[in-house]
Every structure is written in structure tokens, then in C-alpha cells.
Amino acid sequence: MDRRTFLNASLAGATAALLPRFALATPQGEYFELTAAKGSQRLFGEDGELSELWLYNGRLPGPEIRVKRGERVKVRFINKLDTPTSVHWHGIRIDNAMDGVAGLTQAAVAPGDSFDYDFVVPDTGTYWYHAHNMSWNQVPRGLAGPLIVEDDTPAFDPDCDITMMLSDWRLDEDGRLDTNSFGARHDFSHAGRLGNWLTVNGNSLPDIRLKKGHWHRLRLINSSASRILDLAPARFGARLIGLDGQLFDAQRSIDDLVQLSPAQRMDLVMKPEASGTIPFEMMTGQAFTFANFIVEDANPSSADLKLPPKNALPEPDMENALQLPLDMAGGAMGGMRALMRTRSEDDLRQMMSKGLFWTLNDTAGMPERPMFTAERGQTVVLDSLNETGFPHAMHIHGHHFRVLERSGKQLEHQDWRDTFTSDPQERVKIAFVADNPGKWLIHCHMLGHAASGMMTWFEVT
Structure with a gap:
């Protein structure tokens, strides 16, 4: 195609x-x-x-x-x-x-x-x-x-508050979903199930209608199994106001790409000032249009941009935090080398024969015991290291966390997330308050990676 x-x-x-x-x-x-x-x-x-x-x-x-x-x-x-x-x-x-x-x-x-x-x-x-x-x-x-x-x-008119579920599909030569390749070991051990087709709310190259001179809120959700989407909001006149459901203090102008990994969300605002067609693109070396914003003439609006109030999330207490590693290893493209520190070649072959290619903290698959137990209200700091050859989108259930550092560099915006992306050989440090009692999952949201080993859990007592 x-x-x-x-x-x-x-x-x-x-x-x-x-x-x-x-x-x-x-x-x-x-x-x-x-x-x-x-x-x-x-x-x-x-x-x-x-x-x-x-x-x-x-x-x-x-x-x-x-x-x-x-x-x-x-x-x-x-x-x-x-x-x-x-x-x-x-x-x-x-x-x-x-x-x-x-x-x-x-x-x-x-x-x-x-x-x-x-x-x-x-x-x-x-x-x-x-x-x-x-x-x-x-x-x-x-x-x-x-x-x-x-x-x-609500801060936006209902017809100016637009949800866009972005989905990556693997289709065969007839444009039909390829169901024969589900569970392919190559997908599990490499970048995951990547498709060749993008839809917005189930539609191919749809027209998304906007009103000239009105503020719009665009809610982008990446529901793909493995596809990371690189988007450039400035190319279609949008600004970033929130990530993973959590709003900022103010809108941000982003001149660079914004990465939207599987399971992540991005909230944008835009106010088109001219009628016409604006392409909505994925950046893949060159811009690839997979939807169009159709800006139509409308009665002028004098309303200023007003962002809804932020959520009150508990701030981490860094001085009394439980500090823990979250090491990712395994997979193809040399990722198995890190596992040789604790496993023989026979051990690795047996692991892979069970369909397990990845580990978290040297454990492949869902363990019987939790990775850690935290008392309710305790701050947890996870220092993650990606020793694999592929990026991973790590999701923590039941909590939001601040992303503090990347590769040892403290971030200017330590945003709240529920899913963070880690590139190969990258170290990412996050912190959250374990204030929600129960058993909670941590896993890669490249869904095949989770199924083939990259999954664990913790308990809040």
C-alpha cells in the first residue's frame, strides 16, 4: 500500500x-x-x-x-x-x-x-x-x-472539545486486519506489533471540522499496540496544555516533536484564524498526513482561552522516599547480553522457549511476590534503566508520577504521567506517592512486551 x-x-x-x-x-x-x-x-x-x-x-x-x-x-x-x-x-x-x-x-x-x-x-x-x-x-x-x-x-463548547483516538493497524494486501500474525515471536522480541495503517476514531484520513476563531481542545489518545507517534503541534497551530490527563499551569508552545507512545494522551488547544484545510501529520522523517482539520467560517467568538483547574495530586516527599531500581533487559538486537550476567545460554533458551524475551529487575514474567510493598502515603522513587535495543512505554496502574530526570539530567518540566517512554540505554527517574491501597501492575505498554516478560506488580498496604 x-x-x-x-x-x-x-x-x-x-x-x-x-x-x-x-x-x-x-x-x-x-x-x-x-x-x-x-x-x-x-x-x-x-x-x-x-x-x-x-x-x-x-x-x-x-x-x-x-x-x-x-x-x-x-x-x-x-x-x-x-x-x-x-x-x-x-x-x-x-x-x-x-x-x-x-x-x-x-x-x-x-x-x-x-x-x-x-x-x-x-x-x-x-x-x-x-x-x-x-x-x-x-x-x-x-x-x-x-x-x-x-x-x-466545562471550559470549551461541546463541539470544540474533540476526542481523537489514534490507532495503528496491521493490514494485509486487501486492506483487511492481519489476524494470522497475532502473537508472532518476532513482534514480541523486537519493537512489538507495528502496523502499516493509521486511523482516527476508526476512520481513514477523516475530516475533523473546526470553527474559525474559536478555541478548541484536542484530546489525543494513542491506543496502538506498539506504535510510537511523533507529532509536531506547531505545524498545525496547536499548543500543549496537558499529558496523560494532567493539565499544566499554562499552555506551552512546542517547536519540536512531541512523542506520544502507546497508552499516552496529549491535550492540545488551537484557535484557527483562517478557513481552509490544515493537515494533521505523523512525522516519519517526512510529514505523513493521516487526517485533515477543515476550518469552517463561524460566528466570531470573543471568549479567551480558559484552562480547567488542575487535579490535586499528592506531591512526592523526596527526603523520605523508598528508592528502587527498575531495570529493563532482554529482547533482540543485543538486548539478551545483559541477561548473561545471571543466566547461562541454556537458561536463556529455556526462557525463550516459553515465549519470554524480556525481564524487569532480572525477572521474566509476572512474579508471585510483589516487586515491592509500600505503606500507604509512602513516596516511591523508581530509577529505571533501559538496557534493551528498543524503546518501552512503562505504565504504572492506579497512580500518577512525576518524571524527574532523564539520563541524569533534571527536567525543566517534571510533568505528571501514568506512562513514561524510555529509549534504549536511557535512564529515567520517576517519583510518586503510593496512596492507593491494593495490588498494582507495572508493565510495558508495547503489549507484546508485557506478554513476553516485561510485567511486574507492587502492593500498597
Whole structure:
């Protein structure tokens, strides 16, 4: 599929990419039903064949769920697939029993069964939900959707608050999802399952309509299995206001690239001053357009940009912190050399025969005992070192953390994140307050990496 084929097929089926929204809080406190089932959709424009997908409520992505800070979310999840699954509410600091990690916080929901998720959302921001049982197989088939938590008084008009789920797909020559390559050992041991196709809210090269002279909030969510997206907000007149659901004190002008790794989110603001078409691009050495902003004339707006208030997250106490390493090793391209310090060649062969290619702190796969136990309210500092040949997007469940340093250099903006990217041979230091009791996962969000060894957990007592 060359660029010309992509453009011809996609332009023929270009559509607006706005998602329908569902408010869950009801006076009666009823459950919103979220059903996982098989479905189909064209991913490669109108010329592509139908792809066999797994969908929430028959939609790609799943329905956008919008609630307000402090509201109670009640979702009755129904599994109509022929395999067990569960739902993880990514980035939300909720009760541990509702985190949705099959095998750790709940049993996987069997085919034909249901599970009631019931929790209160404490923070505003851009979040998402996705399958968390055999995620490497279920998320890139379509089991993901946005979860948006608004402030009591939204700062943007509803039609100027736009969610964009960015998804990377691996399609065959007919434009159909390649299902035969799921679980390929090459993907697990290299960069992960990388696709050859990008969609926005399930659409190829969609038109995203904006209003001239109005402030817009763009909520970008990378729901890809492994693809890191490099974006250049300045090229389409946008400024950065938040990452992973947590807003800044003020907007930032970014002249360089901004990296959006799998599971990460990025909140942007833009105010187009002229009508016309603005390309939305991925930077891959050269700009590659995968959506267009169509700026339309509108009644002028005199409203100034007003950012919602930030969330009140607990600040780390660095003087009394629990200091711990988080060493990543393994994988192809020389990454196995670090494992030779503690393993023989026979040990490595046995490990790889089980489909394990990666380690965290020299442990391959989910350990029986936690990586560490912290008392509630204790500050934890993780000093991570990536000794592999590939980048990793490390996600910590149930908490947000500040990114303090990269390769020994203290960062100017020590932003709050729930997922950080670590490049090969890079050292990243993060800190968070372990204030949410329960058992919490730490794993690489290149989902095949997690399945093949890069996964551990900790406990807050």
C-alpha cells in the first residue's frame, strides 16, 4: 500500500471523525451496559475489505464515556466473545478492585458472563479504557474506547472539545486486519506489533471540522499496540496544555516533536484564524498526513482561552522516599547480553522457549511476590534503566508520577504521567506517592512486551 493508494482509497471515504458521547451518571444510578462482541468494519477506506474486529457496543472505537469529576461510574460489562476478557480503566486513580487486571485484581470475565464496574472518578482529564486479558491480542482487534472526565463547568463548547483516538493497524494486501500474525515471536522480541495503517476514531484520513476563531481542545489518545507517534503541534497551530490527563499551569508552545507512545494522551488547544484545510501529520522523517482539520467560517467568538483547574495530586516527599531500581533487559538486537550476567545460554533458551524475551529487575514474567510493598502515603522513587535495543512505554496502574530526570539530567518540566517512554540505554527517574491501597501492575505498554516478560506488580498496604 503506497501513499498514492492510501490517499485515493481514503479520500473516497473521508468522513467526520467525531464520536457519539454517553453520559453514565443517571438519577436512578442505573448501569450502562458495555458489551464486547465480534464485529466488522472497513479500516482501509471504502476500497478495503471488511476486517474481523472485536468491538465494544459494536463501535470502533468503543463509545466515548463522559462523566464529571466526582461522579460515580457504573458499567455492567457483558462478554459475548468466545474468550475471557476484562476492562481496565487506564489512568484513573480508582479502587483497586475495579482496576480490571485479570489475574491480579479480578478474575477474567468468562464468555457469556458479566462483571459490574462501580467506581468514583476523582480527577478530570483524558483517559481511556481497554481490554486487559491477553491485551496483545484483544486491544489491536478493537477493544478500546475513550473515557473523558470533565470539570463541573466545562471550559470549551461541546463541539470544540474533540476526542481523537489514534490507532495503528496491521493490514494485509486487501486492506483487511492481519489476524494470522497475532502473537508472532518476532513482534514480541523486537519493537512489538507495528502496523502499516493509521486511523482516527476508526476512520481513514477523516475530516475533523473546526470553527474559525474559536478555541478548541484536542484530546489525543494513542491506543496502538506498539506504535510510537511523533507529532509536531506547531505545524498545525496547536499548543500543549496537558499529558496523560494532567493539565499544566499554562499552555506551552512546542517547536519540536512531541512523542506520544502507546497508552499516552496529549491535550492540545488551537484557535484557527483562517478557513481552509490544515493537515494533521505523523512525522516519519517526512510529514505523513493521516487526517485533515477543515476550518469552517463561524460566528466570531470573543471568549479567551480558559484552562480547567488542575487535579490535586499528592506531591512526592523526596527526603523520605523508598528508592528502587527498575531495570529493563532482554529482547533482540543485543538486548539478551545483559541477561548473561545471571543466566547461562541454556537458561536463556529455556526462557525463550516459553515465549519470554524480556525481564524487569532480572525477572521474566509476572512474579508471585510483589516487586515491592509500600505503606500507604509512602513516596516511591523508581530509577529505571533501559538496557534493551528498543524503546518501552512503562505504565504504572492506579497512580500518577512525576518524571524527574532523564539520563541524569533534571527536567525543566517534571510533568505528571501514568506512562513514561524510555529509549534504549536511557535512564529515567520517576517519583510518586503510593496512596492507593491494593495490588498494582507495572508493565510495558508495547503489549507484546508485557506478554513476553516485561510485567511486574507492587502492593500498597
